[in-house]
Amino acid sequence: MVDSCNFGIGELSRRTAVNIETIRYYERIGLLPSPPRTEGGHRLYSEAHRKRLVFIRRSRELGFTIDEIHNLLGLVEGGYTCGEVQAVALDHLKHIRRKITDLRRMERTLADTAARCAGGTSPDCPIVDVLSQELRQ
Amino acid sequence: MVDSCNFGIGELSRRTAVNIETIRYYERIGLLPSPPRTEGGHRLYSEAHRKRLVFIRRSRELGFTIDEIHNLLGLVEGGYTCGEVQAVALDHLKHIRRKITDLRRMERTLADTAARCAGGTSPDCPIVDVLSQELRQ
DNA sequence: TCTTGTATCTGTAGCGGCTACAGATTGCAT
């Protein structure tokens, strides 16, 4: 990762679609390694950095937390097995599915209730009723 | 809301299943009105406070943001029409549906990819491949 | 070489929606 560091943070940002501030943030929290610098102190990145950042971005797009990405990168760096990676992914999948379940419950309640609204200028509203309800006392 | 303020914050917390710290937080941000106090400075709540807090908790359970709840409470306090409330709810519904769509896309990608994993001790992993990919260049 | 304009630097604070302390005070029962 030392050789052929030949572009700056702006270029890296453009080529990965990751915000400059976010790149520096990832470095600060140890997700992206500190790159070499110019004499003046500007960061210089290589292809390897770019690839790692793309990995991070893709993982974020798939909803992995920073901690999970840390794990994944650790595995990828240090000779992983498919089983190990799969375990992280399946665990994350559980989280996602729980969130979907929660959101779908919200959606159903809201959609059903809003459908019962007369709308317009009526001074009564089923939605207000639902929000005022305490469900399980 | 001044009369018959006859229970403390612990009691309110128990009766609404809202954390004590959260109750004070809601007061601080102006979601729950500042209640009267004892001589020593302890908060004293009434039925009206409890109802309002239940409304807030229900709204949070349905995913409304604090800002949206502010709006809803404003409407409810000041003579709402069904149409106004419905508008807030339908807008929120859109947000929820967008989140569900996003999560489902994550779920599908992850589930599909994990299904292609050989698992075990194989040193190759389709998940790593997917995470390394830049989708739309 | 000098200047201009952009890029980058560090450090800090803010977002939302809480949660978790520390350290002081109050309330109530014995």
Add this chain to the structure above:
DNA sequence: ATGCAATCTGTAGCCGCTACAGATACAAGA
């Protein structure tokens, strides 16, 4: 009077960024 629980205020932390301010560095043109 005493002991202990409840409550008080104020501040800092969580996540994953984002947005400044104010100081430098760099690259291109005159």
